[in-house]
Amino acid sequence: MTTATIDPTTRTVPPFGGLNRTILRIEIKRMLRNRRTIFFTLVFPAGLFFAFGGTQGWDDSAGHGNVAAYIMVSMALYGAALTAASAGAMVAMERALGWSRQLRLTPLSPVVYISIKAVVALVMGALAVLVVNAAGLFQGKPDMPVGRWIACAVLAVLCTLVFAALGVFVGYLVPGENAMQILGPGLALMSFLGNVFIPIDDHTSLIWHIAQWTPMFGVAEITRAPLTGELPWYAVVNALGWLAVFVLGAAWRMSKDTARV
Amino acid sequence: MTQTQLSQIATGHTPVPAVSLSGVTKAFGAVHAVRGIDLELQQGEIVAFLGPNGAGKTTTIDMMLGLSRPTTGEVAVLGMEPRQAIARGLVSAVMQTGGLIKDLSVRETVEYTASLFADTKPVDEVLENAGITAIADRKVAKCSGGEQQRLRFAMALLPDPALLLLDEPTTGMDVEGRRTFWSAIRRDAEQGRTVLFATHYLEEADQYADRIVLISQGLIVADGTGSEIRALTSGRTVRATIPDADGATAESLAAIDGVDGVELRGDTVLLHARDSDAVARYLLTETDARDLEITSKGLEDAFLSLTGPSDTEGN
Numbered sequence: 001m002t003t004a005t006i007d008p009t010t011r012t013v014p015p016f017g018g019l020n021r022t023i024l025r026i027e028i029k030r031m032l033r034n035r036r037t038i039f040f041t042l043v044f045p046a047g048l049f050f051a052f053g054g055t056q057g058w059d060d061s062a063g064h065g066n067v068a069a070y071i072m073v074s075m076a077l078y079g080a081a082l083t084a085a086s087a088g089a090m091v092a093m094e095r096a097l098g099w100s101r102q103l104r105l106t107p108l109s110p111v112v113y114i115s116i117k118a119v120v121a122l123v124m125g126a127l128a129v130l131v132v133n134a135a136g137l138f139q140g141k142p143d144m145p146v147g148r149w150i151a152c153a154v155l156a157v158l159c160t161l162v163f164a165a166l167g168v169f170v171g172y173l174v175p176g177e178n179a180m181q182i183l184g185p186g187l188a189l190m191s192f193l194g195n196v197f198i199p200i201d202d203h204t205s206l207i208w209h210i211a212q213w214t215p216m217f218g219v220a221e222i223t224r225a226p227l228t229g230e231l232p233w234y235a236v237v238n239a240l241g242w243l244a245v246f247v248l249g250a251a252w253r254m255s256k257d258t259a260r261v
Numbered sequence: 262m263t264q265t266q267l268s269q270i271a272t273g274h275t276p277v278p279a280v281s282l283s284g285v286t287k288a289f290g291a292v293h294a295v296r297g298i299d300l301e302l303q304q305g306e307i308v309a310f311l312g313p314n315g316a317g318k319t320t321t322i323d324m325m326l327g328l329s330r331p332t333t334g335e336v337a338v339l340g341m342e343p344r345q346a347i348a349r350g351l352v353s354a355v356m357q358t359g360g361l362i363k364d365l366s367v368r369e370t371v372e373y374t375a376s377l378f379a380d381t382k383p384v385d386e387v388l389e390n391a392g393i394t395a396i397a398d399r400k401v402a403k404c405s406g407g408e409q410q411r412l413r414f415a416m417a418l419l420p421d422p423a424l425l426l427l428d429e430p431t432t433g434m435d436v437e438g439r440r441t442f443w444s445a446i447r448r449d450a451e452q453g454r455t456v457l458f459a460t461h462y463l464e465e466a467d468q469y470a471d472r473i474v475l476i477s478q479g480l481i482v483a484d485g486t487g488s489e490i491r492a493l494t495s496g497r498t499v500r501a502t503i504p505d506a507d508g509a510t511a512e513s514l515a516a517i518d519g520v521d522g523v524e525l526r527g528d529t530v531l532l533h534a535r536d537s538d539a540v541a542r543y544l545l546t547e548t549d550a551r552d553l554e555i556t557s558k559g560l561e562d563a564f565l566s567l568t569g570p571s572d573t574e575g576n
Contacts, residue, residue, distance in 0.1 A: 004453040005276035005304045006423040008339040011349035014379040022376035026369050033364065098359025102416075104328060106377040107348040 017109030019116065027120045031087065036180075040086060041128045045079025046135040052197070058141050063228035065144025070227060072142045074196045076132035077156045077223045080125035081216070082187055084160035087121035088167020088250075089179035095172070110254065118164055125160030129153050144227055151226035159219035162239065163187070165246035166215070172253035190216040215242040276304050277340035279424045279455035280325055285334035286479075287320050294320040295331070296479035302457060304423065307450050309466030310459045312476035313568050318459045321476070322426055325457075326354055339423055350378045350420025355413045356428050363402035367393055367412055370401060374416045381419040391415035406433060425449075427458040431465065443469045463564045467491075477568035493567070496521060497537040501550040502528050510548070517543050 014020075031037050049072055058068040091114070094100050103113060133153055136142040144152075170186075171179045191197050193207075194216025200208050211217050218238030225231040280302040287295040295317045302308055312318050323329045324336050327343030338346040346352045361370060371388060375381045388394045391411045396404060404412065410433075417425060431439045446456055446469075460466055466473045467487040475483035475490065483490050503510060506528055515523045519536030530550070534540045537555050544550035 004451065006339075006351075006453040008277065008341065008346070008349065008351055008423065011351055012379040013345075013348045014377065018377040020376045022372055026365065026373050030362075030364060030369075094362065097362060098356070099362050101328070101356075102360035103377075105326060105347060105352070105354055106374060107350070107379070108377045 017112040049075040069142035072136040079128035080160040081163040084121040084164040085167035088164040089171035092171025121164035148226040168250040309470035317479040353417035353422035354426040368397040499532040500554040
């Protein structure tokens with residue numbers, strides 16, 4: 001019956017847990033083909049900036065720049081957060097399709113899989129930031145020193161990781177395509193509460209006290225710090241706290257998930 | 262542990278078994294899906310894993326794939342932990358549904374999978390062998406069920422696996438497709454590839470497998486070649502009416518040589534026997550039996566009798 005046998009020792013394990021350029025290329029190409037992603041990444045945040053960035057009082061001074069710059073940075077952060085969250089939520093979609101199970105039958109390590117998703121989220125977040133900043137340049141109203149402008153953009157990109165983790169977490173909690181239905185309005189609400197869409201000027205008000213505890217607040221303060229020139233300690237605590245919550249939440253759901261698959 | 266196993270293989274006089282399960286159980290809370298399985302599959306075997314839904318087939322296969330861990334017992338694939346065998350591209354599986362991303366093209370899906378392994382066959386060659394070169398640039402969402410199944414096979418064969426696990430592989434294939442499929446599987450088995458396929462079609466198992474492992478309620482109830490399994494379950498049913506038949510009658514009938522089981526339904530007696538002639542002779546000469554009927558059990562009956570819920574189970 002058997003005419004040959006296979007010697008398992010001749011087989012090798014791929015380096016880096018399966019990480020390679022081909023996957024990154026295909027994953028990013030895939031995101032750029034998705035119309036919904038393109039809308040949220042490229043069109044929506046830039047549209048919001050054009051809607052809010054030119055309103056009355058845009059040229060008032062704000063820290064080291066003007067109000068238009070402040071709004072531009074806020075919108076860039078919002079766009080990047082939305083994009084990163086939707087990239088994160090794709091993990092759940094792929095689980096629902098059985099793709100995660102399929103990948104478990106390859107050498108790809110689960111940690112590498114999530115790292116790839118994080119890189120894709122960062123790249124897409126960076127694209128969203130780039131587009132809003134380009135919109136700002138095109139409109140011509142935002143004004144701040146070039147170095148601070150670049151610093152704000154870089155911080156916005158880094159802060160998107162918090163929302164990539166949130167996307168993964170929510171994606172695991174809410175099955176399939178419904179994740180974005182929650183993340184979309186959820187992030188908008190967080191942005192209102194977190195001092196991203198509408199500046200909360202009265203620092204004694206109830207809304208301000210609530211705002212300080214919401215997930216957008218910390219990252220927004222950090223992202224705008226080069227412009228405003230101030231960075232309250234509680235904003236940093238807020239950002240790190242929520243990052244920990246989302247990362248641990250995502251890790252917890254994922255470990256549950258792999259135990260069950 | 263793996264180190265010693267690997268060095269044993271290196272000195273290897275006997276090839277490692279493709280799969281080795283010993284004392285494997287799996288419980289999900291109070292549900293005991295697998296209740297103690299010992300099984301060894303040799304390289305190059307084509308084995309049918311046969312059993313009704315809920316028998317524990319999928320649970321057992323998931324443990325071979327390292328997707329879940331046994332509650333107790335040991336699972337080794339090619340002498341390694343399943344996860345290590347998978348990392349070396351030694352194990353592949355083809356499921357019936359899912360496992361594909363809809364917005365990738367056929368070629369992208371194969372390229373993506375290929376990039377994850379240390380060594381694979383060339384993507385173009387695999388596409389060609391699977392007969393999907395012509396649809397390589399088509400989105401998976403636009404592929405028919407059959408085309409998606411070919412894609413799944415292409416992905417599974419990329420790393421040239423030593424063990425291939427298939428779930429209902431020929432569902433939806435016509436007779437011709439089925440024959441081509443199995444001759445390809447047979448060719449690969451001759452190169453040493455072990456194929457384990459789950460099915461609930463006894464006929465397919467009988468026709469194409471070297472060996473049939475019959476599982477029911479989390480236990481292996483039969484393990485052998487098709488003809489061995491048939492021999493286990495062959496025999497005939499003798500039905501007769503015996504006035505005033507009671508427990509004593511049943512006992513004396515059960516004592517006849519070649520009788521496997523006796524059922525009493527009022528005056529009607531059902532005897533399951535390997536030697537129906539001897540039973541008939543005894544009934545007609547030694548008892549008041551009349552209205553004798555002798556029927557042979559079909560393969561399906563045999564399957565059902567082996568896998569069905571057993572009334573005599575004591576524990």
